[in-house]
Amino acid sequence: MLIPVKKLVLICLKKYFSLPIATLGWLVFFLVCLTGCEKQSDDSGRYTEAFLPVFNQTTRFFDADQTEKGLTYLDSTFSKLSSPSYSDRFRFYAFHYVHYQRVLHNYPTALLYADSMMQMANKTSDKPDYVHYLAEANYAKGDTYFDLNQYNESYQCYYQGYLLGKSYLNNEALSDYTYRMGMIMYKKSRYLAAANYFKESYKQRSDIKAENDFVAFYRMQELLDNIGLSHKHNGDLDSALVYFNKATLFVSANADKYPEKKGFKEMALGVIYGNEAEVYIEQKKYDNAIDLLQKSIAINKQKGFDNTDAQYAQIKLARIYADQHQITKLKGLLDELRPQLDSTRNGTAEAEWHRLMGEYYITQNNLQQAMSHLQLYNTLKDSLAKQTSLLRESDVNEQLSNYEKAHEIELLNENNKIQRIYLVVSILFGLMALVIILLVYRYWRRSKNDVRLMNQLNKQINEQNSNLEKALEKLQVSSQEKDRILRAVAHDLRNPIGGIASLTTIMAEEAYSDEQKEMINLVRETSYNSLELINEILEAANVTSIQLNPEPVEINALVNNSVELLRFKAAEKGQQILFDPLPAPQELQISREKIWRVISNLVSNAIKFSPTGATVYVLVEKAADQVIISVKDNGIGIPEKMQDQVFNMFTSAQRPGTAGEKSFGLGLSICQQIMEKSGGAIWFNSRKDGTTFYISLPLTDGSVGGSAQKISVPFTR
Numbered sequence: 077m078l079i080p081v082k083k084l085v086l087i088c089l090k091k092y093f094s095l096p097i098a099t100l101g102w103l104v105f106f107l108v109c110l111t112g113c114e115k116q117s118d119d120s121g122r123y124t125e126a127f128l129p130v131f132n133q134t135t136r137f138f139d140a141d142q143t144e145k146g147l148t149y150l151d152s153t154f155s156k157l158s159s160p161s162y163s164d165r166f167r168f169y170a171f172h173y174v175h176y177q178r179v180l181h182n183y184p185t186a187l188l189y190a191d192s193m194m195q196m197a198n199k200t201s202d203k204p205d206y207v208h209y210l211a212e213a214n215y216a217k218g219d220t221y222f223d224l225n226q227y228n229e230s231y232q233c234y235y236q237g238y239l240l241g242k243s244y245l246n247n248e249a250l251s252d253y254t255y256r257m258g259m260i261m262y263k264k265s266r267y268l269a270a271a272n273y274f275k276e277s278y279k280q281r282s283d284i285k286a287e288n289d290f291v292a293f294y295r296m297q298e299l300l301d302n303i304g305l306s307h308k309h310n311g312d313l314d315s316a317l318v319y320f321n322k323a324t325l326f327v328s329a330n331a332d333k334y335p336e337k338k339g340f341k342e343m344a345l346g347v348i349y350g351n352e353a354e355v356y357i358e359q360k361k362y363d364n365a366i367d368l369l370q371k372s373i374a375i376n377k378q379k380g381f382d383n384t385d386a387q388y389a390q391i392k393l394a395r396i397y398a399d400q401h402q403i404t405k406l407k408g409l410l411d412e413l414r415p416q417l418d419s420t421r422n423g424t425a426e427a428e429w430h431r432l433m434g435e436y437y438i439t440q441n442n443l444q445q446a447m448s449h450l451q452l453y454n455t456l457k458d459s460l461a462k463q464t465s466l467l468r469e470s471d472v473n474e475q476l477s478n479y480e481k482a483h484e485i486e487l488l489n490e491n492n493k494i495q496r497i498y499l500v501v502s503i504l505f506g507l508m509a510l511v512i513i514l515l516v517y518r519y520w521r522r523s524k525n526d527v528r529l530m531n532q533l534n535k536q537i538n539e540q541n542s543n544l545e546k547a548l549e550k551l552q553v554s555s556q557e558k559d560r561i562l563r564a565v566a567h568d569l570r571n572p573i574g575g576i577a578s579l580t581t582i583m584a585e586e587a588y589s590d591e592q593k594e595m596i597n598l599v600r601e602t603s604y605n606s607l608e609l610i611n612e613i614l615e616a617a618n619v620t621s622i623q624l625n626p627e628p629v630e631i632n633a634l635v636n637n638s639v640e641l642l643r644f645k646a647a648e649k650g651q652q653i654l655f656d657p658l659p660a661p662q663e664l665q666i667s668r669e670k671i672w673r674v675i676s677n678l679v680s681n682a683i684k685f686s687p688t689g690a691t692v693y694v695l696v697e698k699a700a701d702q703v704i705i706s707v708k709d710n711g712i713g714i715p716e717k718m719q720d721q722v723f724n725m726f727t728s729a730q731r732p733g734t735a736g737e738k739s740f741g742l743g744l745s746i747c748q749q750i751m752e753k754s755g756g757a758i759w760f761n762s763r764k765d766g767t768t769f770y771i772s773l774p775l776t777d778g779s780v781g782g783s784a785q786k787i788s789v790p791f792t793r
Contacts, residue, residue: 122161122163122205123161123163123164123167124157124159124160124161124163124164126157126158126160127154127157127160127161127164127167130149130150130153130154130157131167133149133153134146134147134149134150134171137149138171138174143174143175143179144175146171146175147171147172147175150168150171154168162196162199162200163196163200163205163209165192165196166193166196166197166200166209169189169190169192169193169196170189170193170212170216172189173186173189173190173193173216176189177189177216177219177220177223181223183220183223183224184224186220187217187220187221187224190213190216190217190220191217193209193212193213193216194210194213194214194217196209196213197209197210197212197213198210203244207240207241207244207246207249208246208248208249210240211237211240211241211246211248211249211252214233214234214236214237214240215233215234215237215252215253215256217229217233218230218231218232218233218234218237218256221233234253234256234257237249237252237253238250238253241253247280247281247283247284248280248281248284250280251277251280251281251284251295252277254273254274254276254277254280255273255274255277255295255299257273258270258271258272258273258274258277258302258306261273262302262305262306262309263464265309267306267307267309267310268306268310270302270306271303271306271307271310274299274302274303274306275299275303277299278296278299278300278303281295281296281299282296290333290334290337293330293331293333293334294340294344296326297323297326297327297330297344300319300320300322300323300326301319301320301323301347301348301351303319304316304317304318304319304320304322304323304348304351304352305351305354307319308351308354308355308358313355313358313359316352316355317352317355320348320351320352320355323348324345324348324352327341327344327345327348328341328345331344339378339380339381342375342381343375343376343381343382345375346371346372346373346374346375346376346381346382346385346386346389347372347376347382347385349368349369349371349372349375349389350368350369350372350376350385350388350389350392352368353365353366353368353369353372353389353392354392356368357392357395357396362396362400365392365396366393366396369389369390369392369393369396370393372385372386372389373386373389373390373393376389383416383420384420384422384425386416387413387416387417387420387422387425388422388424388425390409390412390413390416390425391413391425391428391429391432393409394406394409394410394413394428394429394432395428395432397409398432398435398436401439403436403439403440406432406436407436410429410432410433410436413425413429414429417429423456423459423460424460426456427452427453427456427457427460428453430449430450430452430453430456431449431450431453433445433446433449434446434447434448434449434450434453437449576599580596580597580599583596624667624670624753624754625667626665626666626667626754627665627666627667627668628663628664628665629663629664629665629666629668629671630661630662630663631658631662631663631664631666631696631703631705631773632657632658632661632662632696633661634668634671634672634675635655635657635675635694635696635705636655636657637672638672638675638676638679639653639655639679639694641676642676642679642680642683645680645683646683646692649683649686649687649688649689649690649734649735650688650689651683651686651688651689651690651691651692652691652692653679653683653691653692653693653694654691654692654693654694655694656693656694656695656696657696658696658697658698658703662698662703662775664703664773664774664775665774666754666773667750667754670750670753670754671750671754671773673746673747673750674747674750674751674758674771675705675707675771677743677744677746677747678707678747678769678771679692679694679707680743681707681709681743681744681769682707682708682709682711682767682769683709684733684734684735684737685709685711685712685731685733685734685767686709686710686711686734686766687710687711687734688734688735690709690710690711691710692707692708692709693706693707693708693709694706694707694708695708698775699772701774701775702756702772702773702774702775703772703773703775704770704771704772705770705771705772705773706768706769706770706771707768707769708766708767708768709766709767709768710765710766711734711766711767712731712734713762713763713764713765713766713767714760714762714767719760719762722744722760723744723745723747723748723758724745744758747771751771754773755773755774756771756772756773756774757771757772758770758771758772
């Protein structure tokens, strides 16, 4: 025998799987349910975050054989969930189903909860969940109908679960179906058919790839045990021993993977020992049988273990004592078993106990007591036989064949409907095609003029394209000529203006009046501003045509060099520059001179637009696969209406610095062109109390022409 009803209820919620093969009424909460419990507890996409702790706590109550308390807790907490999902509701009804079906044996109420499970399954939009839940609900209804002896309805529900597994290639659903068919065949004493169904279920379960899945492991060891038991009853004793040995090895090799299932290994082995002992009893190897039965009893007689299986093992051992006329041991064992039967309901063991007690009193010549026990034995035996008579009379294969034929007829009807629809659609398409042909012919005749006009238009467009290409070529030549003239003019202007700047610098040191010195300083300042403008014009004209020469550059040193050179300029306004480098040296493949130019321009702008005594922050850090350099000031900021013009050449967004410094609006345009050629990017964030400019450079790939991603990097200090 395998695990009893009450223990099975708890095992179900622990993801234990064992359905005792001797009593189909012990079919417990279906495998799919527990597979859902096991897998979904780690899947917040199915169960909501709010339901997961409720599910876990309710399971713990069921594990502790406190199902009433568990349902009270579940009902009170579930009502407080704001938006339970269909999965949450499905499992809520499933808990109630287990309680009423397997604990209270209140089958009508259990059937109502199975119907509720079916409704939730049909509302599930995700296809894998829909198949999983719907098969589970069908098997739940089938088990309940089976316990109500409504076998036709039960087989129909099982068949629906089978169709789901077959249609959606769901091996779990198929394995559950063949498992149940094996159980039915076993109850009908068709042991060879039962063994074949169990083998098929084992193969389907083996095809499911699941690492550390206790549910699959438990069901597979049970199937091996059931195959052995079926072969034993069919008289194939050698085959039975082979499968009992496989079950023992399977449990021993895999049970230790699940340390949280304390005591399971011993309990499962105890069940297998008790079943294996029956083979040795058939072979008259009583010593082997007694040894296995005693080990089985010692294991499953413990509190929290499979006490019902221990009762069956004690009955088997008592039969051996009776056959060997060991009357003292027989009486002692039966007396020991009596309190257990009083506390745990077990009809089959109860009947056998009375039969053995009758045999014992016959040996004691106490015929009155013997007759009393034998009468009770016959009464119980008749009751058990009556319970299985309806099942034996039902022909499950015929029923399933009828369902299969009905399903085929339904499919044929559906196909006929579809074919009729196809025929109607084909006729409609034919009529539409004829109308389309007529319309095409009509418009084809009209399209001749349109084609002629289109050819003329194409010719005109081609001519215009040719003219545009020539204009673009002239424009490019003109642009190149403009750049050449611009460079020539700027170059020719730089020398005389530079001379003026030098002369005025010398003159400012001579002994002139204050008014004369003011005029000389004004000329000098204007000369230097003009030189700065000329240099920026030359830089802007050259940057589009230059080729960068990337080389390995240590970025901390490059930024530090730029900062140090500008500290004197910052000191003129009483400012300081704070530099925060990378914690470790980092080489980049970049153009040293051009990137230095960009960094210096950004720091110089920060100094220019920050008030006297302010602080400029320069930060180097890594972000993703880039190095981000940021320059933050606490200056006047950039007005929102000017922000989209900042990087335009000769922009109208230029403004004087906080000390009246001149701004020409070319620097940031040049910086943008350099960054684009360097495979990087430049951007900024501006507020009323300051602006932060960022540049990004590839961390590992310094090839020119790439594109770095702009990343929002908060400046922290």
